[in-house]
Amino acid sequence: MKVLFVTHTTQWIGPNVSLLHLIRHLPPRFEAEVVYPGSGSLVAHLAELGTRGHSMRSLTKQSIPRLWLLMRRRGVDLVYGNSASGVSKNALIAAKAARIPFVYHLREMAGAAGWRKTAFLKYADALIAVSMATANSYRPYCRRAPVVVHNGLEMANFVADRCAARRRLAGLAEIPVTELGHVLVHVGNLYRRKGQLDAVRAFESLAAKYPGSVLILFGRTDRDAAYTARVRQISERLGLAPRVVLVGMREDLPLLLPGADLYLHTAVRDPHPRSVIEAMASQLPAVAYATDGVSETVVDGETGFLVEVGDVAALARAASRLLRDIELRRRFGAQARRIVSDRFTAERTAEGVCAVLDEVLS
Secondary structure (H helix, E strand, C coil), rough: CCCEEEEECCCCHHHHHHHHHHCCCCCCCEEEEEEECCCCHHHHHHHHHHCCEECCCCCCCCHHHHHHHHHCCCCCEEEEECCCCHHHHHHHHHHHHHHCEEEEECCCCCCCCHHHHCCCCHHCCCCCCCCHHHHHHHHHHHCCCCCCCCCCHHHHHCCCCCHHHHHHHHHHHHHHHHHHCEEEEEEECCHHHHHHHHHHHHHHHHHCCCCCCEEEEECCCCCCHHHHHHHHHHHCCCHHHHHHEECCCCCCHHHHHHEEEEEEECCCCCCCCHHHHHHHCEEEEEEEHHHHCHHHHCCCCCCCCECCCCCCCHHHHHHHHHCCHHHHHHHHHHHHHHHHHHHHHHHHHHHHHHHHHHHHCC
């Protein structure tokens, strides 16, 4: 059965990483093709998988006739929207015109979603949500309840040597590895929802207690230039600039995360962040805001600590408790990896998604 996956961007972002994992683990009964706007890093990764891709100049509503024609020419059996974006909506319209079933994968929180974003959900043949929190946020707009399938990752990618990873982190921080203290990492594109300012403010008290410690922020810095500038300004004002390192987004996080001591996650809303399970797979304890899918992933008191959203002082206290107790960090880290291995693997995610696709196609 041929499935046409539709994605709204070719950039290296969580939904596309999830898409690549899914395609890699599709059973032989499915044949995947992907349509996307323009070009980007996704294209090369699809080529590595041997997956046929279709590039269009854009996937706006003007592209609906071209999408319809592509579906008909390629003999598509099912269309899969990789998010609840407008691009997926346009693909749904084309699929319905071609009398082809359509599945939405909801990877964002509904938030204050307006009718333009949600009115078409009721026409989907099935809905998949990355967390119970995501499913519940969309439930008022849906004819049928979304099926929850958590994100998963390739465990085999997260086996990097800690010493080698630590040397790489020291290089990013431009600090000799012999002088490097505790390393805290935060992963997420820099914009307000991800809350990097709170991470910097929590790090202020930690930096004074733990000499040589650094906070490394991974994530694109061009999504919200004003917010990125604010993060830099606050870091400088607090005297932390040399120890708060912004390194942009990296595709080699599995080779870097094991060298850290602690993972911070300060998003105020987050459906089911891939970065959290990547950190857990790297045996990092997490200190995170208890929000949405994060609360379905981090086990408070077993793999890390969850604190109330916005409570920077509690964030710092929880982080300090872990930084001063290496045995606690090791115990939490080991348990975190076990939980990912049991619940959040790419194979498990593919099984859940394929069960939905089979049901729709039957």
